[in-house]
Amino acid sequence: MSPVDDDLVIGLPEMRLRPFVDRYIGYRERADVPLVRREPAGVFVVLILGWGAPLDVVDPRSAERGIERVDSFVAGTFDGWCTTRTVGVGEGVELLLTPLTARRVLGLPLAEVANRAVGLGQLPGGWLDRLRHRLADAACWPQRFALLDTALADRLVGAPTVDARLDWAWRRLVASGGRDGIGALATELGWSRRHLAARFREEVGLAPKTAARLLRFQQAHAALRGVSATTGLRPAGAVRAVDWAEVAVRCGYYDQSHLIRDFHQFAGTTPAALLAARSTA
Known part of the structure; x- marks a missing residue:
């Protein structure tokens, strides 16, 4: 028996929910020794509905941002990496929600x-x-x-919709991979840049500039897992063959140094170190 045994089941929501939730991740995980994972930042909301072994969520920036001994929790949009720690048999469902969907589901x-x-x-x-x-x-x-399916559909039917202008700005930012200028978005909306930033902080939880950085980071981080076919990454294991400058440009960064800076802030390490760890896992 290995120290960690995973059993994952992927479920697809019914069609009317797929604009809001792309999948459900059911899990049953046994950790015979304490299992610590580093979780990268993201402009999404993590919802864990669990009923097994509890875990701790630790943000190295502040103990007050974490939580201890829980099997279920919500982690809001976050602009720094954190760690989770658990031991025993954990079971539950994980959902990753876009900010404006989470705003309606959570009701706050x-x-x-x-x-x-x-x-x-x-x-x-x-x-x-x-x-x-x-x-x-x-x-x-x-x-x-x-x-x-039933619970989320009922919740979304009864929840107020978000401001259409904010929804438009979010969709534009996502469609551009975080490349659209915040000032240009504000101008198209007829809002001041300050007003757009205030609305983003209230409803999304982060400033639009930070959200744009995280969207670029998420694209680059996904590339390390082979999700994106357009990044120029070689198969895992060929660490030295990766052209990080090319990856940076294709993910919307000015240069390689900006890519590495964001990985330090949002993942707590460098992209090369992450890729090397995966190639030897």
């Missing part, structure tokens, strides 16, 4: 959970905690995914 502005891991008991309504118990009691993963 993301400024309230940005750069924080928050237990379900701190969220309004208590519906997520009730859903967690129903998921734990379900007999199989298809039943759990069906419960998620």
Whole structure:
């Protein structure tokens, strides 16, 4: 038996939910010794609905941003890396939500959970905690995914929509991979740059400039996993063959130094070190 055994099940939401949730990740993980993972920053919201061994979330910048001994939590949009630690058998479902979807699902502005891991008991309504118990009691993963479909659809139907102008600005930023200028977006909206920044901080949890940096970082980080076919990366293991300057340009960076700076801030290490670790895993 290996120190860590993983069992992952991917579920696809029903069609009407796919504009909001791309997939459900069911997991059952046994760690015989303490398992510590470094989690990169991201302009998305992590929702864990679990019922197994508890874990700790630690942000090295501040103990108050983390949480201890929980099996379920929400981690808001975050602009720095953190670590998770667990031991035992953990089981649950993970969802990655875009900020404006999370704003509707959670029923609160993301400024309230940005750069924080928050237990379900701190969220309004208590519906997520009730859903967690129903998921734990379900007999199989298809039943759990069906419960998620129903709960999320009901939640989204009853939730107020977000400001269409903010939604447009977010979609433009995503479509450009974080390359669109913030000033140009504000001008097209007829807003001041300061007003756009204030709306982003309140509803997305981060300033638009930071969100743009994270979108570029996420593209580069995904490239290391072979997700993007346009980055010029060679197969894992050929670490020295990677043209990091080319990767930087294709992911929207000015140069290689900016790429490395963002990896230090958002992943806590360099892209070369991450790729080397994966090639020897």
